[in-house]
Amino acid sequence: MKRNIILFFVIITGFVLQTTLFQALRFGNIAPNILIIITASYGFMFGKHYGMSVGFICGMLMDIFYGDVLGFYALIYLYIGAANGFFHSIFFQEDIKLPLLLIAVSDFCYSFVCYVLLYLLRSRFHFMFYLKSVIVPEMVYTIFVTVFLYPCILLLNWTRADTGYHSQQER
Amino acid sequence: MSPIAKRKRTKFSIPSKYLLLLFTFLCVLLMAVTFFTDYSSTPLNKLVGYVVVPFQNGVSRIGTWLSVRVDELGELRIVLKENQELKAKIDELTAQNTQLQQDKYELNNLRELYKLDEEYSGYEKVGARIIARDGGNWFHSFTIDKGSDDGLAMDMNVIADGGLVGRIVAIGKNWSKVTAVINDNSNVSGMVLASSDFLMVRGSLELMTDGVIEFEQLTDSAGKVQIGDKVVTSSISDKYLPSILIGYITEINQDSNNITKSGKITPAVDFEHLEEVLVILETKQQIAD
Numbered sequence: 001m002k003r004n005i006i007l008f009f010v011i012i013t014g015f016v017l018q019t020t021l022f023q024a025l026r027f028g029n030i031a032p033n034i035l036i037i038i039t040a041s042y043g044f045m046f047g048k049h050y051g052m053s054v055g056f057i058c059g060m061l062m063d064i065f066y067g068d069v070l071g072f073y074a075l076i077y078l079y080i081g082a083a084n085g086f087f088h089s090i091f092f093q094e095d096i097k098l099p100l101l102l103i104a105v106s107d108f109c110y111s112f113v114c115y116v117l118l119y120l121l122r123s124r125f126h127f128m129f130y131l132k133s134v135i136v137p138e139m140v141y142t143i144f145v146t147v148f149l150y151p152c153i154l155l156l157n158w159t160r161a162d163t164g165y166h167s168q169q170e171r
Numbered sequence: 172m173s174p175i176a177k178r179k180r181t182k183f184s185i186p187s188k189y190l191l192l193l194f195t196f197l198c199v200l201l202m203a204v205t206f207f208t209d210y211s212s213t214p215l216n217k218l219v220g221y222v223v224v225p226f227q228n229g230v231s232r233i234g235t236w237l238s239v240r241v242d243e244l245g246e247l248r249i250v251l252k253e254n255q256e257l258k259a260k261i262d263e264l265t266a267q268n269t270q271l272q273q274d275k276y277e278l279n280n281l282r283e284l285y286k287l288d289e290e291y292s293g294y295e296k297v298g299a300r301i302i303a304r305d306g307g308n309w310f311h312s313f314t315i316d317k318g319s320d321d322g323l324a325m326d327m328n329v330i331a332d333g334g335l336v337g338r339i340v341a342i343g344k345n346w347s348k349v350t351a352v353i354n355d356n357s358n359v360s361g362m363v364l365a366s367s368d369f370l371m372v373r374g375s376l377e378l379m380t381d382g383v384i385e386f387e388q389l390t391d392s393a394g395k396v397q398i399g400d401k402v403v404t405s406s407i408s409d410k411y412l413p414s415i416l417i418g419y420i421t422e423i424n425q426d427s428n429n430i431t432k433s434g435k436i437t438p439a440v441d442f443e444h445l446e447e448v449l450v451i452l453e454t455k456q457q458i459a460d
Contacts, residue, residue, distance in 0.1 A: 016226040019303035019314070024234060029380075029443075030308050048187040056194055064219050065341075065348060066305045066312055068356075071201030078194050085187065114309055119376075122356065129377055134308050 006156050007042070007054065014038045015061050022145075030137040032145040033107055035062065039077050040106040041099065041153050043084025044091045055081025076113055080106045093158065099150055100143060107142045111135040220318070220343035224302070228316055231302045235446075294412070296330075296449040297321065302346070309376065311351040311442060312337075315450070318345045323450055328412050331448045334439025335359070335404060335415045339450070352417065353384050353442055361386065361417050362405035366395045369405055372417055372436060383421055387433035398423060402436055412455055 018034040025031070035058040043051025059074030067073050084102055091098060115130050124130070185193075299315040317323055319342050329336040329349050337357070341348040352359050357374040370389035378385055389396065400420045404411040422435040 012223065012226065015223060015306070016230055016303075018306040020227055020230040020234065023304040031304075031306070033306070035306065049184075049190060052187070052190055052194055056198075059198075060215075061219065061223070062306060064215050065223075065303075065314060066307065066310070069202050070205040070215075071198040074201070075195065075198040078191070078198065082187070082191050111308075114307065118309055119355065124355070124377070126377060133380060134376075138308050 003046075003157065010038055010153060010156065011035075011054065011057055011061070015058070019065070027141060028137060030134065030141055032141040033110065033138060034145065034149070035059075035077065036080065036107045036110055036142060037103055037146050037149055038153065039081045040084045040103045041150060043081045044087045044099065044102055045154075045157060047088040048082050048085025051081030051083075051085040052078055053081075055079070072117075076110060080110060093154060096150070100146060103146050103150070104139055104143050107139045108135065111138055216341065216343040220346055224314070224316075224343070224346045227303045227314065231300075295452045297323075297452055298447060299450055300447055301445060309355070311354050311374075311379075312340075313349055313351075313445075314346050315349055315448060316346065317450065318343050318347050320344050322452060323347055324454065326410050326454045326456070328410075328415065328451045328454075329448050330415060330440075330451065331445055332440050333416060335411070335417050336440050336442075336445070336448055338410055349448070351442060353379055353438060359411060359417065360405045360408040361402045363389070363391075363396050363420070364401040364403050365397075366391065366393070366400075368396060369407065370402070372402065378435065383435040383437050384418070385433065386420075386436050387426075387431065389423075389432040389434075390430065391432055396420065396423060396432070409455055412451060412453065 014034040014037070018031070022031045022034065039051065039055040039058050042054040055077035056074050059072075059077030060070075062073040062077075063070050084106060087098065087102060112135065115127070115135065119130065120127075297317065299317040299321075301313050302316045303314040305312045315329075323339060323342060325339055325342055327339045329338060335352055337349050337351040337354070339347045340350045350357060351374070352372065353374040355374050355376045359372040361370050361372045362368065363370065368389055368391050370386045372384060372386045375385050386402070398420055402417045402420060404413055404415045404417060406413040416439045418436040418438040420434060421437045423432055424434050426433055
């Protein structure tokens with residue numbers, strides 16, 4: 001219950017920061033993707049169920065405010081959350097390398113799918129340009145923000161170390 | 172009591188693959204519903220409007236307040252120095268002003284002939300502040316702090332700096348989403364002001380790195396359209412009001428079919444530093460009626 005209340009505030013805060021503060025902090029017209037960080041973290045911290053639900057909610061928020069079709073971003077975030085859930089079994093709270101790697105890969109996949117479905121299908125074939133000017137910069141910036149943001153999310157959901165790394169068993 | 176009875180009842184849960192399937196089905200269903208019907212997500216719009224928009228409003232208000240304070244401190248010294256210079260300039264300008272008064276009289280006469288400004292300032296407008304931008308990096312759209320409660324409606328045109336910004340595509344009680352004309356999937360029917368030739372203005376993410384967008388299908392058989400010509404919204408567009416400035420032509424190329432021309436347009440609005448916009452409270456449909 002407590003975890004769900006924290007989750008609600010994390011998602012709302014993440015979405016608000018992504019659309020306001022980080023839009024003001026754009027580097028080279030690129031903003032980081034906070035919702036990916038939240039979705040992926042909950043995925044590998046608490047398993048597939050949580051990853052899916054968080055991804056679905058984050059995606060729906062994006063859809064309602066900025067999507068053309070309801071359910072499009074929700075679907076992408078849903079699968080990213082579910083995919084991150086597979087790595088729950090090799091996740092340790094103290095280790096930061098795996099989260100960084102997973103979030104980087106998740107963000108790359110998200111951007112790539114967005115490019116294919118929203119741009120390539122409208123015959124924008126110049127992939128190298130979009131890779132250089134959107135996909136890779138967004139990934140790098142997201143990783144940079146993760147270094148500061150991920151410890152906060154982890155701290156909010158920290159479980160006692162003496163219960164072992166499988167203290168948060170997937171239900 | 173047997174040990175079995177003591178055991179906690181295991182919680183009922185669905186295997187994750189079925190949950191994934193369920194969610195996927197829900198998403199696809201929602202996509203189908205929004206794509207094939209006219210249903211715009213109004214109940215959801217209202218709900219999230221109550222939850223999220225107040226936060227966005229607050230954060231952007233604090234942000235604006237802070238940046239204004241910081242600017243004030245930094246500029247105080249410069250302002251004092253500038254004050255001296257400006258006083259000297261006032262005298263100079265007073266003389267010029269008299270000259271300009273005469274020019275203005277002439278200009279007003281010309282405007283009356285052109286009837287452009289008449290239409291422009293005749294629309295009733297309302298100011299709105301941008302409180303959030305699209306979270307992704309693929310499209311330019313933003314949220315403004317006024318909605319249906321302030322008399323706004325779908326398809327209303329949004330302007331700033333005297334140029335076209337875009338139009339409202341989604342609306343809630345206290346917010347609305349504006350999609351910009353520089354959006355990669357936006358098409359606007361335009362017209363070259365000097366020669367009344369029609370063209371299509373298309374947003375482009377690729378060209379926006381150079382600060383331009385593209386136009387195409389310009390039939391300019393007389394060859395009168397030149398670089399620097401003004402492009403305004405055309406009278407045949409069904410969403411945009413006529414004669415709103417879009418931008419200036421910066422490049423013209425002959426298409427390979429030798430009939431039409433295409434090229435690039437510099438938008439009149441600085442989309443990077445947009446903070447406040449004006450919403451025209453009339454839609455093209457209302458005027459047509």
